[in-house]
């Protein structure tokens with residue numbers, strides 16, 4: 001069955017306004033930084049709900065929307081997640097990650113301690129959904145779709161004036177168990193969200209310039 005098709009007339013702008021808007025949006029997005037030092041200051045739940053609604057506007061294969069965003073604010077569940085994540089991360093930093101990987105991470109100064117998993121007011125755990133329903137109807141381009149939604153999520157978090165960390169404890173199947181997710185879901189990203197700590201610092205890194213990331217044909 002074909003969808004009903006309806007007119008699409010998005011807002012449009014003059015070329016001059018498009019230039020101004022695209023420059024301003026780039027400048028704004030370029031201020032986004034991954035943060036590892038969080039304040040414990042509370043954030044109204046509705047802001048998080050709006051952010052997740054925004055993530056849910058991402059395109060997806062066959063419009064299957066193969067994602068679930070679990071929002072954890074309960075301190076006890078955050079504690080369980082921290083304990084489990086730190087156990088895995090301890091193993092990763094002490095033998096599971098290759099020498100090359102550890103060298104690549106060294107400039108970031110990360111280690112197996114993950115206090116932000118308890119400090120941040122919310123943990124958004126993004127799950128990908130491999131299939132739907134009893135009859136296991138397939139979802140398509142699941143990692144691409146969920147990756148796009150996660151990108152929208154990060155942009156919405158930044159736009160709201162909050163900060164986030166895209167955390168990937170590995171392996172992260174403990175999230176499946178702690179959050180009692182169904183069999184068709186797999187954890188994709190663990191994203192603490194909140195305000196930065198007053199003394200938060202970020203590495204003074206540089207983003208690749210346009211000529212290194214764009215090829216014009």
Ligand code: IYR
Nearest residue numbers: 089105110111167168169170
């Ligand atoms: N998951 C670990 C290690 C880690 C891996 C990458 I790739 C990073 O960009 C950062 C950290 C951790 O969260 O510490």
